[in-house]
Amino acid sequence: MTEGAIELELRGITKQYPGVLANDAISMTVRSGEIHAIVGENGAGKSTLMSILFGLVAPDDGEILVRGERVQFKSALDAIASGLGMVHQAFQLFPTMTVADNVVYGHEPRRGWFIDRASSVRQVGDLAKSYGLGIDPSARIEHLRVGALQRVEILKALYRDARVLILDEPTAVLTPQERDGLFEVLRRLRADGRTILFITHKLNEVMAISDRVTVLRRGRVVHEVATSDTSPAELSIAMTGRSVDTSRRRAEHAVGASLLEVSHLRVDDADGIRRVDDVSLTVHEGEIVGVAGVTGSGQAELIEAIMGLRPVTDGTITLQGEDVVHLDLRGRRDAGLAYVPEDRHRVGSAALASTSQNLFMAYQWQRRFQRRGWLNRRAVERHARELIDTYDIKVAGPDQKVAELSGGNLQKVVVARELAHDAPVLIAEQPTRGVDVGASEFIHGQLVAHRDAGRGVLLVSAELWEILALSTTIFVMFDGRLVAQLDPHETDDVEIGLYMTGANEQQRVHT
Numbered sequence: 329m330t331e332g333a334i335e336l337e338l339r340g341i342t343k344q345y346p347g348v349l350a351n352d353a354i355s356m357t358v359r360s361g362e363i364h365a366i367v368g369e370n371g372a373g374k375s376t377l378m379s380i381l382f383g384l385v386a387p388d389d390g391e392i393l394v395r396g397e398r399v400q401f402k403s404a405l406d407a408i409a410s411g412l413g414m415v416h417q418a419f420q421l422f423p424t425m426t427v428a429d430n431v432v433y434g435h436e437p438r439r440g441w442f443i444d445r446a447s448s449v450r451q452v453g454d455l456a457k458s459y460g461l462g463i464d465p466s467a468r469i470e471h472l473r474v475g476a477l478q479r480v481e482i483l484k485a486l487y488r489d490a491r492v493l494i495l496d497e498p499t500a501v502l503t504p505q506e507r508d509g510l511f512e513v514l515r516r517l518r519a520d521g522r523t524i525l526f527i528t529h530k531l532n533e534v535m536a537i538s539d540r541v542t543v544l545r546r547g548r549v550v551h552e553v554a555t556s557d558t559s560p561a562e563l564s565i566a567m568t569g570r571s572v573d574t575s576r577r578r579a580e581h582a583v584g585a586s587l588l589e590v591s592h593l594r595v596d597d598a599d600g601i602r603r604v605d606d607v608s609l610t611v612h613e614g615e616i617v618g619v620a621g622v623t624g625s626g627q628a629e630l631i632e633a634i635m636g637l638r639p640v641t642d643g644t645i646t647l648q649g650e651d652v653v654h655l656d657l658r659g660r661r662d663a664g665l666a667y668v669p670e671d672r673h674r675v676g677s678a679a680l681a682s683t684s685q686n687l688f689m690a691y692q693w694q695r696r697f698q699r700r701g702w703l704n705r706r707a708v709e710r711h712a713r714e715l716i717d718t719y720d721i722k723v724a725g726p727d728q729k730v731a732e733l734s735g736g737n738l739q740k741v742v743v744a745r746e747l748a749h750d751a752p753v754l755i756a757e758q759p760t761r762g763v764d765v766g767a768s769e770f771i772h773g774q775l776v777a778h779r780d781a782g783r784g785v786l787l788v789s790a791e792l793w794e795i796l797a798l799s800t801t802i803f804v805m806f807d808g809r810l811v812a813q814l815d816p817h818e819t820d821d822v823e824i825g826l827y828m829t830g831a832n833e834q835q836r837v838h839t
């Protein structure tokens with residue numbers, strides 16, 4: 329690759345938040361037409377740096393040059409005018425508006441004085457198609473799931489013809505197939521001479537797609553290197569200051585009595601479309617049951633039905649022999665289901681509440697948090713401090729609002745809370761999404777410990793390696809049905825992939 333002109337230069341960018349120096353004199357150079365990866369542990373300052381670059385957060389110090397010219401962004405609008413586009417870690421879309429309305433927002437095509445909605449639907453549809461971002465321009469945002477929301481964010485930046493695209497953990501919400509699609513898009517953009525800043529925790533992605541890598545640690549640049557001159561091991565050491573063991577753990581285990589039993593479950597959505605079709609599965613003591621599948625194959629609806637967030641059309645769900653179908657979410661939690669939801673923002677946490685409140689939320693009626701009928705504040709705080717410590721959650725203190733936490737640290741809050749209660753069954757959806765390599769290893773250890781203590785886990789993950797590494801048995805879901813049950817010792821990602829795309833189907837899966 330020939331060296332392009334300098335597209336962006338950051339000089340001495342510094343941002344202090346109460347109790348944390350999020351960016352500490354960061355200087356870096358990004359060349360036109362390169363895919364530049366930014367990596368670092370949770371809380372290292374990656375998103376903060378990108379928010380500063382995109383005009384969302386004002387730095388305390390430092391300067392930004394775009395193609396050699398010093399800029400001072402007062403808002404994202406200034407950044408957009410300078411040719412920058414951003415796909416956020418937390419999506420910024422209007423829930424009640426359509427995809428097309430969100431994409432063209434502020435840049436609506438007009439006919440005379442009027443917004444030309446037909447043309448915006450057409451333009452957005454064409455744009456989506458040309459980049460292979462399969463999405464319906466007239467769908468309402470609130471009806472979309474995370475993977476689709478991200479594609480809308482990408483469309484929004486492309487619609488504004490961004491020269492520089494900033495992607496904050498874009499692959500965290502994608503299936504392997506969607507990720508390959510995204511990489512195709514990124515390569516096409518690079519071939520056009522566009523520049524991409526790409527944040528990820530997955531070092532294999534860094535190796536696969538980037539030209540250069542910058543490593544942040546505790547707000548500072550600790551390493552900057554051409555991708556061809558580095559390795560995942562070297563990057564991981566630069567990120568953490570130590571080497572991380574990411575090898576698979578599959579200890580022998582003893583499977584006990586049945587805990588959660590789902591039998592002939594059918595779930596139709598509000599439009600009468602069957603999302604879950606005759607699904608039967610059992611989670612036993614000492615078992616991690618993995619469910620693999622392409623996003624949209626019904627896993628989400630299955631989990632929502634199990635947790636009481638979605639009505640069941642037919643079939644039964646029992647927990648330790650007790651029928652739970654008539655119980656609501658709280659009732660099911662009381663009965664012994666803990667839940668790490670896929671969407672940690674909308675379902676998993678309360679943004680404006682403190683970290684310590686979020687660490688016991690949904691469990692506040694437990695006796696250990698009560699004192700003569702009142703909330704025992706000291707117990708709550710002790711609990712919070714313990715979990716912050718155990719999970720190494722980077723917060724200024726237990727009172728910090730979770731809205732201010734980095735993405736991975738918020739995920740750790742949700743996982744820590746749900747694992748802390750030793751519920752008989754943990755339902756874990758994408759439990760390590762957005763967390764760094766070290767934290768991901770730690771969470772895996774906790775899930776295995778949960779299993780080894782004779783409890784059960786139902787694990788839904790878009791990461792096949794995670795499913796393979798943790799599960800004691802694997803189900804593959806396709807088109808609402810369980811199409812295969814596989815032994816993790818006897819299968820691999822290729823075989824699972826075939827079932828996931830519907831290319832293969834076992835006789836009929838019954839447990």
Ligand SMILES: Nc1ncnc2c1ncn2[C@@H]1O[C@H](COP(=O)(O)OP(=O)(O)OP(=O)(O)O)[C@@H](O)[C@H]1O
Nearest residue numbers: 345350370371372373374375376732734735736737
């Ligand atoms: N608005 C804010 N108020 C206070 N502190 C903040 C705010 N935004 C970020 N921080 C803190 O700044 C530090 C860096 O956060 P940042 O979101 O940049 O990390 P990150 O590298 O993106 O991490 P992750 O991988 O988890 O997304 C964290 O300790 C975070 O709690």
Ligand SMILES: [Mg+2]
Nearest residue numbers: 374375734735
């Ligand atoms: Mg971040």
